[in-house]
Amino acid sequence: MKTRGLINSLCFVEIKRHDKSLLAEQPTRPGVCAPSTYLTSGIAQVQTTVQDALEQIGRKLMPDDGLGNPTGEMLFNIHPRSCLIAGSLSEFEGDFGGVNEPKFRSFELYRRHMMRPELITFDELFERAKFIFNHEPESGAHDTSDEITL
Numbered sequence: 001m002k003t004r005g006l007i008n009s010l011c012f013v014e015i016k017r018h019d020k021s022l023l024a025e026q027p028t029r030p031g032v033c034a035p036s037t038y039l040t041s042g043i044a045q046v047q048t049t050v051q052d053a054l055e056q057i058g059r060k061l062m063p064d065d066g067l068g069n070p071t072g073e074m075l076f077n078i079h080p081r082s083c084l085i086a087g088s089l090s091e092f093e094g095d096f097g098g099v100n101e102p103k104f105r106s107f108e109l110y111r112r113h114m115m116r117p118e119l120i121t122f123d124e125l126f127e128r129a130k131f132i133f134n135h136e137p138e139s140g141a142h143d144t145s146d147e148i149t150l
Contacts, residue, residue, distance in 0.1 A: 001013050002075050008073065008074070008075050008076065009075060009076045009077070009078065009080060009081070010053065010057075010061065010075050010076070010077045010080045011080060011081040011082070011083070012046060012049055012050050012053065012080060012081070012082040012083070012117070013082070013083045013084075013085065014042055014045055014046045014049070014082075014083070014084050014085070014117070015085045015086075016038070016042050016084065016085065016086035016087075017086065017087075018086075018087065018088050018121075018122035018123075019088070020036070020038045020039075020086065020087060021036045021038060021039075021087065021091060022035065022036055022038075022039050022086065022087040022091055022107055022121070023035060023036055023039075023091070023103055023106060023107060024036050024037070027102070030102075031102040031105075031106075032102070032106060033102065033103050033106035033107070034106070035107075035110050038086070039084075039086060039087070039119075042084050042086055043084060043114070043117060043119075046082050046083075046084050046116075046117040047082070047116065047117070049082075050080060050082050050116070050117075053077060053080065054077060054080075057077050058077065059076065059077055059078055060074055060075065060076050060077060061074075061075045061076075061077060062074050062075075063075065081116075081118070082116050082117035082118070083117050083118045083119075083120055084117040084118070084119050084120070085120050085121070085122060085125055086119070086121065086122075087121050087122065088121050088122050088123045089104075089121050089123050089124065090123065091103070092104040092107065
């Protein structure tokens with residue numbers, strides 16, 4: 001993928017499954033849940049893809065149309081963004097309603113300290129898309145406080 005703006009940059013997105021666990025089945029100790037192998041494998045895959053792109057593409061990419069004709073685009077590959085879309089926050093719902101706070105805390109602490117890739121769950125992505133689709137900007141001045149990015 002690529003960002004859209006005055007200057008375009010590459011963005012790497014890995015899409016996994018929505019029904020796979022984000023956390024290991026058993027806590028490592030009371031109140032502490034480790035990320036699942038599925039999640040850490042996805043992270044390693046994205047990180048390796050980005051590193052390969054840095055080594056193979058270099059700082060910029062000038063794509064062609066598949067027949068060798070330049071498209072006129074120039075995409076930069078300078079410390080590119082990356083996202084991993086996996087799992088669902090419903091995993092942290094308790095058996096009798098509510099949120100299993102130790103599990104949710106473990107996941108949030110893990111993802112908030114992860115620089116790259118950005119971890120996004122399918123339900124979060126759906127809610128962002130729904131907001132963007134349903135949001136009609138007011139005419140006049142542009143208010144950036146309502147912007148949502150991936």
